[in-house]
Structure formats: structure tokens, C-alpha cells
Amino acid sequence: MELNFRLDVGGEKLVIGIAQDYETNEILMVAFMNKEAVEQTLKTKKAHYYSTSRQKQWLKGESSGNLQTVKEIYIDCDADALIMKVEQIGAACHEGYRSCFFRQLDINKENIDIDNLRDKDIKIISERLFDPKEMYG
Amino acid sequence: MELNFRLDVGGEKLVIGIAQDYETNEILMVAFMNKEAVEQTLKTKKAHYYSTSRQKQWLKGESSGNLQTVKEIYIDCDADALIMKVEQIGAACHEGYRSCFFRQLDINKENIDIDNLRDKDIKIISERLFDPKEMYG
Numbered sequence: 001m002e003l004n005f006r007l008d009v010g011g012e013k014l015v016i017g018i019a020q021d022y023e024t025n026e027i028l029m030v031a032f033m034n035k036e037a038v039e040q041t042l043k044t045k046k047a048h049y050y051s052t053s054r055q056k057q058w059l060k061g062e063s064s065g066n067l068q069t070v071k072e073i074y075i076d077c078d079a080d081a082l083i084m085k086v087e088q089i090g091a092a093c094h095e096g097y098r099s100c101f102f103r104q105l106d107i108n109k110e111n112i113d114i115d116n117l118r119d120k121d122i123k124i125i126s127e128r129l130f131d132p133k134e135m136y137g
Numbered sequence: 138m139e140l141n142f143r144l145d146v147g148g149e150k151l152v153i154g155i156a157q158d159y160e161t162n163e164i165l166m167v168a169f170m171n172k173e174a175v176e177q178t179l180k181t182k183k184a185h186y187y188s189t190s191r192q193k194q195w196l197k198g199e200s201s202g203n204l205q206t207v208k209e210i211y212i213d214c215d216a217d218a219l220i221m222k223v224e225q226i227g228a229a230c231h232e233g234y235r236s237c238f239f240r241q242l243d244i245n246k247e248n249i250d251i252d253n254l255r256d257k258d259i260k261i262i263s264e265r266l267f268d269p270k271e272m273y274g
Binding site: 001002003007008009016018020024025026027029030035038039042045052070072073074075076077078081083093094095097100101102103104105107112114115116117122125 | 138139140144145146153155157161162163164166167172175176179182189207209210211212213214215218220230231232234237238239240241242244249251252253254259262
């Protein structure tokens with residue numbers, strides 16, 4: 001079998017990469033990976049991704065130091081997505097939270113307008129581990 | 138704030154949707170969602186996705202009966218990905234496994250060629266809950 005880089009963004013062929021805490025199973029982040037990012041991840045055991053906005057491969061934590069050491073990798077049925085079970089140093093999110101998924105949507109509210117989510121529809125569910133302004137200037 | 142349907146596949150604007158077991162935190166599947174799929178999910182509390190291959194919205198479990206009842210939704214920092222914590226009926230994967238991520242890649246093997254993964258590089262880590270041939274004919 002082979003990985004199926006079927007997602008095409010700006011001519012770059014990608015799979016989805018999900019980082020999950022290897023101890024707690026908390027989902028830390030999701031991003032895209034091109035072939036080079038998967039290869040670098042396997043080679044170094046540090047999670048690499050592909051930024052569709054910057055159009056380049058990146059090592060997670062290259063500027064923050066918040067590296068992800070990859071312990072296990074799982075491939076999905078269509079081979080177009082990976083889970084990396086990782087040991088996360090510090091916070092995964094550039095906003096300073098452990099996980100990028102730090103906002104919960106209150107799905108029991110009536111008439112949620114997904115084009116205009118109100119503050120009262122959203123709850124921040126975790127604490128900041130660092131101040132992004134101090135980390136990234 | 139609003140969801141950021143920034144991923145464009147064939148002219149359809151999408152976010153990433155991850156389904157995670159609300160009790161065990163096992164990741165069950167990942168797929169894409171267009172705006173209609175998110176709205177239908179919020180309205181019905183059953184996970185809906187958008188199929189980029191069939192170019193249509195679909196209700197997860199519409200043919201198998203293996204519906205996902207959505208208990209909680211989390212939004213990531215860039216608002217371009219969602220986690221749905223779900224109660225999964227039966228198996229999430231059309232291959233008959235509880236999770237689509239039923240294959241583990243042995244990352245400690247030397248010289249893994251991601252274009253040609255060998256059987257000995259991959260381990261099936263879970264049991265089939267149904268036979269896809271019987272389920273889908």
C-alpha cells in the first residue's frame with residue numbers, strides 16, 4: 001500500500017495529519033503534510049507539516065521550541081490521513097494553549113449562526129500556557 | 138467569529154471535521170465539512186460531512202445505520218477545523234472497524250518507503266465489527 005496524497009492545495013499533494021497526545025488522547029492540532037513532511041517526520045521522529053499559506057514544509061516547534069516527538073503513527077482506511085501520537089513539549093497552539101481546540105461551541109443554543117458566532121456561543125475551555133506576544137514578539 | 142471554510146476542493150469551501158469518541162477519546166474518522174454539513178450537524182445533532190469524491194453532503198451512517206450522535210463540538214484556533222465528540226453506533230469505518238485508523242505503521246523500522254509500504258511495516262490493531270461485503274453488498 002501507499003499513502004494517498006489525494007488532497008491538492010495549490011498544486012501540492014497532501015494528507016491530513018492529526019497530532020494526538022500519546023498519554024491522554026487529547027487532540028492537539030490538525031494540519032496538512034506533504035510527502036516531504038511525512039518523510040522528515042519518519043526520519044527525525046519530530047512532527048513536520050506543510051503550511052498551505054506559507055507554501056512550505058515546517059518543523060512543528062521550530063520557532064517556539066514546542067516540538068512534538070512522534071511515538072506512534074496510524075493510517076486511516078483511505079490512506080489519506082495520519083494520526084501521530086506525540087509527546088508534546090509545552091503548548092501545541094500558537095495562541096498559547098495546550099491544544100488548538102481550546103474553544104467549545106455550545107451546540108445546545110438555539111439558532112446558532114455559523115457565519116456569526118457570538119461570544120456567548122463559545123467557551124474557552126483551557127488555560128493559556130504562554131503569552132503569544134512574549135513567545136513570538 | 139466565524140468558521141473559516143478556507144480549504145477549497147473543486148470549488149467547494151470546507152473545514153476539517155474530526156469525529157472523536159466522547160467517552161474514550163479514540164479518534165474515529167476525519168473528513169471534510171462544507172457549510173451545509175455543519176449546519177445540518179448542528180440542527181440534527183448527527184454528524185454530516187461533505188464527500189469531495191462524490192461532491193455531495195452526506196449523513197454519516199445513512200446507508201450503514203452507524204450514525205454519530207454529536208455530544209460536543211470544539212473549534213480550533215484558526216476556525217478551520219472542528220472536533221465532534223460523538224456517540225458512535227457500531228463501527229465508524231466502512232471497512233468494518235470501529236475507527237478508520239485501524240492500521241499502525243511501525244515507525245521504528247528502518248528505510249520505510251512511504252510509496253511502497255510493506256505488509257511487515259503495518260499492523261492491524263483492531264477487530265472488524267462487521268463484514269463490509271455483507272453491509273454494503
